[in-house]
Amino acid sequence: MKDYKKYYTLPASAEDIYNAVTNPLTIQLWTGEPAEMSTVPDTEFSLWDGSILGKNLEFEPNKKMVQQWYFDGQEEASVVTIKLHPDKQVTSVELRHTNIPDEAYNDIIEGWNDVYMGGLADFFEL
Template sequence: MKDFKKYFTLPATPEEVYIALTNPITLEIWTGDKAEMSTQPGSEFSLWEGSIVGKNLEFEENKKIVQQWYFEGEPEDSIVTIKLHPHKQGCSMEVRHTNIPDEAYEDMAQGWEEHYVGSLIAFFDEQ
């Protein structure tokens, strides 16, 4: 199992990024696919038409999101923690994704860079 950790700078406030990550309508706009999301701890979520599914564990409004991402058949939970910090260019988003199966690591790291954060940056650049 591997861990991924990276900081990204987004051209938006932490409040705007938090909404983009937690509001199902906004999620559908920037991902381009149906999304299921709630800020209720213990609720299930689904992004990119089920490509990413899991359980919401913790929310700190405008500051932190903690989720369990499901990898079928894996003995340990894969936990994603996103922390949002004010930055002179908008928002610094710290992503920490733990317990990624070895065989999925490269695809997951690329997915964070290109699809997840790349789509989020493109969404804010179009505003």
């Protein structure tokens, strides 16, 4: 199991980013795929039309989101924490993803950089 931590800078307010990652309609706008999402703890979510599945654990509006991501056959929870740090006209997004299965690590990192955070960056630069 591996962990990943990285900071991303996005050209948007913390409130706009929080809404973009928690509102299913907005998620569909920037991903182009159906999404199921709620800010109620202990609810299931689905992103990219079921490519990413998990459970919502914790939310602090405009500040923090914690989720458990499911991997087939994994006993120990894989946890994603996203913290938002506003800084003038941009927001620093702190990502921490723990307990990533070794065989999925490279694909997960590529997904974070190119698809998830890359998609958000493209969405906010329009």
